Amino acid sequence: MTSQRSLAGRAAVVTGASRGIGRAIAEELARAGAQLCVTARDAEGVGDTVAALRAQGADAVGAAGTVADPAHLWEVTERTMAAFGRVDIVVNNAATNRPYGPLMDADPDAWRTAFTVNVEAPLRLVQCAWRAWMREHGGAVVNVCTEGATHVGPNVGAYSTSKAALLHLTSQLAGELGPSVRVNSVSPGLVRTEMARFVWERAEESIAAGLPAGRIGEPDDVARAVRWLVSDEAAWITGADLLVDGGTRVRAASPAGDAHAVQRELRHHFPGA
Template sequence: MTSSYGLQGRVAVVTGGTRGIGRAVAERLAGAGALVCVGARDADEVRRTAERLGGAGLAGDVADAGHLRALAELALDTFGRIDVVVNNAATNQPYGPLMDADPDAWRAAFAVNVEAPLRLVRHAWHGWMREHGGAVVNVCTEGAGHVGPNVGAYGTSKAALLHLTRQLAGELAPGVRVNSVSPGLVRTGMARFVWEAGEEELAAGLPLGRIGEPEDIARAVVWLASAEAEWITGADLLVDGGTRVRTAYTSGYAVHDRLRSAEPPRR
């Protein structure tokens, strides 16, 4: 990290900040000198993460509007400001064909993947960013750019988040920059059902020869949140190991094969 990141003393709120990509983002922000407020569902993990990073944290579900309000208030009450919002928490449920999807589960996916990011940005905007500026980074997915078996609710809701990113970039400019990062397959617990039983095959199908690590995504998120990206807004940064440019000479559709056959964890 260098001082050019401009994050020293800034305050960042990270949802889903105790595991996988969210934890890597929170750690990297703290390493750049930011004060970090994390939200996640497991209270013990939130407490340990906040203590380790010297920040703050609040346990709760991002589908709960009250939790998001309280998370923003915690950051404001503890640190006096919110400069960065990272909307990372997500759900991949319901998993299966859309024709069989439970309507309540479908709505729940949008509550977590689309409505929650909007709610948190609203709280940050009204509490600090409207007057002082800031940066928002939404964690989307490479899969929002195409269709795949059994992930229709996830992909559709994340595609909505991509459009929300662009819409907010227009509405909140010039003071607040809003961008997104779209990961490919990353070694996280949420994606374990895809990569665990056949990582070597999946890696062979990627031009860069491996699946992603949470730190790969965290570097992109923190860069977009930093002063080094000060003339970037409304952009989506694809961090996918070359998934979109894989050729016919690789096993490029192995992820789809895994999605058809694997049983995902339940949220």
């Protein structure tokens, strides 16, 4: 089976879909034939994404709001059901990398927000989809984590700890919801997004030189991995975390560049790298 129309007849929810990785995921799923409900905080960005999806021939609706609001997550689920009559796919991409800084200086409210957005919201959205459709009909979930969830680094303790929790949540849900619902995650490395521009724009050459793949990532690299995981091509895969990182974790063996220097550069400047 190829990716062409492999998701035809299925409806997907993608969070954080107004730009970057989230928008690329929505567009990739649409190319595979899925119907889309996209959400993000930026209403204009949601509208732009919906317009782009419709321009490529997809059925698409949108809902602006924050995933930190449980009512918004149920609104998204209801809108998907109203538009398409089903919720087959959930992609939890929305996230926050705040608070940034040492944990000893972390504001408790900001810390709780990180876990609300990065861990609680994905669980709540899966609960909504489960109750509305997946309990009776099955489905597939992908949580967007980060290559840095297994590392300790300066200033990104809240982000990385919450993403590590999301990794475990992925495994837990896979165990609880199988066999009808598959739950996996993808863990990107440094990707060419606006959020990470301040890293790759000034250090792309040196970072790429230290990666076995020889380049930093593009949003489409992550999107294609997500499309595969939610498709029938990955029907025997659940509870897995797919690294989409250009070889970040194995770059110490690469003969090109100063791998340790690149590692330090990423850890210092890029949350989750």
